[in-house]
Amino acid sequence: MAGSSSFRVPAWAVALVRRLCTAAESSAVTGGSAGLAGPGLAKPLYRRLSALGGAPQGSVAMAMDEWLQEGKRVRPIEVMKYVKELRKYKRFSQALELMKWMDSKGIRMTQSNHAIRIDLLSKTEGIDSAEVYFSNLPEAAKDCFTYGALLNCYCREKMAGKATELYEKMKMLSYDSTTLVYNNLASLYMKLQQPEKIPPLIEQMRAKNISLDTFTHCILMNSYAHLGDIDAVERVVSEMEDRGEGTMPWPVYSNLASIYISAGLTQRAESALKMLEMAVDRKDRDSFHFLITLHARMRNLSEVNRVWRSMKGIFPKITNLSYLVVLQALDQLDDLSSIEQCYEEWEALHIHHDIRLTNVVIGAYLRKNMIDEALTLWETASKKGSESNFRTFDMFIDYYLGNNEVEQALRCVFTAASKGKKEEWKMDEERVGIFLRYFEEQKDMEGAKAFREALKKLKCSCL
Numbered sequence: 001m002a003g004s005s006s007f008r009v010p011a012w013a014v015a016l017v018r019r020l021c022t023a024a025e026s027s028a029v030t031g032g033s034a035g036l037a038g039p040g041l042a043k044p045l046y047r048r049l050s051a052l053g054g055a056p057q058g059s060v061a062m063a064m065d066e067w068l069q070e071g072k073r074v075r076p077i078e079v080m081k082y083v084k085e086l087r088k089y090k091r092f093s094q095a096l097e098l099m100k101w102m103d104s105k106g107i108r109m110t111q112s113n114h115a116i117r118i119d120l121l122s123k124t125e126g127i128d129s130a131e132v133y134f135s136n137l138p139e140a141a142k143d144c145f146t147y148g149a150l151l152n153c154y155c156r157e158k159m160a161g162k163a164t165e166l167y168e169k170m171k172m173l174s175y176d177s178t179t180l181v182y183n184n185l186a187s188l189y190m191k192l193q194q195p196e197k198i199p200p201l202i203e204q205m206r207a208k209n210i211s212l213d214t215f216t217h218c219i220l221m222n223s224y225a226h227l228g229d230i231d232a233v234e235r236v237v238s239e240m241e242d243r244g245e246g247t248m249p250w251p252v253y254s255n256l257a258s259i260y261i262s263a264g265l266t267q268r269a270e271s272a273l274k275m276l277e278m279a280v281d282r283k284d285r286d287s288f289h290f291l292i293t294l295h296a297r298m299r300n301l302s303e304v305n306r307v308w309r310s311m312k313g314i315f316p317k318i319t320n321l322s323y324l325v326v327l328q329a330l331d332q333l334d335d336l337s338s339i340e341q342c343y344e345e346w347e348a349l350h351i352h353h354d355i356r357l358t359n360v361v362i363g364a365y366l367r368k369n370m371i372d373e374a375l376t377l378w379e380t381a382s383k384k385g386s387e388s389n390f391r392t393f394d395m396f397i398d399y400y401l402g403n404n405e406v407e408q409a410l411r412c413v414f415t416a417a418s419k420g421k422k423e424e425w426k427m428d429e430e431r432v433g434i435f436l437r438y439f440e441e442q443k444d445m446e447g448a449k450a451f452r453e454a455l456k457k458l459k460c461s462c463l
């Protein structure tokens with residue numbers, strides 16, 4: 001799954017970094033926005049906006065205009081709150097539309113709102129738009145927030161040259177004195193697989209007396225791990241311990257355990273996992289998810305089961321995601337009867353279906369060549385209203401191709417096409433090649449044509 005290149009970033013570490021990055025990102029851009037609480041009066045307006053789910057461009061502005069036409073009012077600060085709310089739910093283009101609507105009403109923006117605008121522009125219209133917006137800002141608005149937002153965009157897009165150039169400029173202007181600036185650069189180097197650049201960068205932070213947060217520590221640990229220097233990883237941890245902050249945040253321990261597991265240091269991993277268990281946040285499901293996943297990577301079924309039981313005792317409501325994490329852990333341990341049991345337990349509890357969970361079980365069946373069981377489960381889940389996603393089809397297609405049953409695999413492609421999904425399907429060239437060769441061998445021009453059309457319909461980016 002994770003590929004076999006010599007530079008292997010554990011999927012787990014990536015997840016942590018992503019989690020912490022998003023936390024860092026949002027705190028950057030929301031920074032400086034005070035007094036968000038609006039009067040209850042405005043609530044129905046946000047409800048109107050939030051109901052605009054997949055509505056076409058222009059709907060947000062229309063809803064706002066309608067509101068005003070009804071003689072109702074809204075304060076700029078509330079509108080900004082809605083912008084942030086939409087952004088939180090990844091409705092970036094609607095958030096941007098709302099900001100543009102504010103422009104059209106001549107509502108002036110504060111500095112930190114410019115930073116949000118830059119972020120939204122790069123996510124919807126692309127980095128060029130963000131750059132143009134930044135360069136057209138009045139000089140006073142080119143501050144550490146807007147510079148920081150642009151730097152964040154460059155780092156996210158892995159644009160190393162531009163990021164470095166901007167960072168040099170920020171240094172000159174003394175806009176580089178925040179932890180976030182360095183965390184962004186460190187993640188960029190991680191993404192570019194240049195871990196050797198991270199320790200010197202963190203040294204610069206220390207020299208400038210910029211404080212390191214949990215994210216900085218974790219990414220520094222990961223960079224040393226990738227450089228094969230476990231001693232240095234441990235030095236980072238003991239340095240944190242020496243500062244005497246009691247127990248450290250749980251991500252430090254899960255990060256450490258993950259590094260040990262990847263390095264094959266089983267005993268040290270076990271003790272890091274014990275520390276993690278003491279540090280878990282009993283309100284944060286994620287900390288338990290990491291614990292379960294790490295025990296699975298240790299191939300320790302009894303620990304997976306134990307933590308899962310304790311989690312069920314702590315949280316009154318168990319979410320789909322928790323079941324998914326456990327199913328994936330059991331799948332990694334290749335324990336089919338536990339997988340079936342866990343899946344049945346979830347089915348009994350949840351009325352709504354979640355195809356991601358079904359996919360884990362289907363995948364486990366197919367790996368064991370239990371095609372009948374896989375098909376029965378697929379059918380049952382579909383009847384219960386569970387919508388298959390591309391992963392479902394991919395697994396069956398892989399299975400059939402692996403067994404030289406090209407006809408059956410093709411049937412899956414056509415079924416997927418008939419569902420007309422919105423997302424893009426990435427079918428690899430090798431597979432497309434197998435199908436095309438098959439049509440050639442069968443001298444089936446019609447079939448080939450239908451196949452190409454099906455792929456086009458699936459917006460498959462492989463033709």
Ligand SMILES: *[C@@H]1O[C@H](CO)[C@@H](O)[C@H](O)[C@H]1NC(C)=O
Nearest residue numbers: 205206207208209210211212
């Ligand atoms: C670094 O920061 C600490 C606390 O914020 C301060 O006491 C110290 O003087 C600073 N050192 C330098 C070199 O700026």
Ligand SMILES: *[C@@H]1O[C@H](CO)[C@@H](O)[C@H](O)[C@H]1NC(C)=O
Nearest residue numbers: 270273298299300301302303
């Ligand atoms: C699982 O972990 C526990 C606690 O660390 C340990 O005592 C046990 O020996 C482990 N079992 C296996 C099979 O590794």
Ligand SMILES: *[C@@H]1O[C@H](CO)[C@@H](O)[C@H](O)[C@H]1NC(C)=O
Nearest residue numbers: 318319320321350352353354
């Ligand atoms: C489980 O997932 C389904 C479909 O994604 C969703 O409708 C349902 O609300 C989820 N249930 C929980 C408890 O998260």
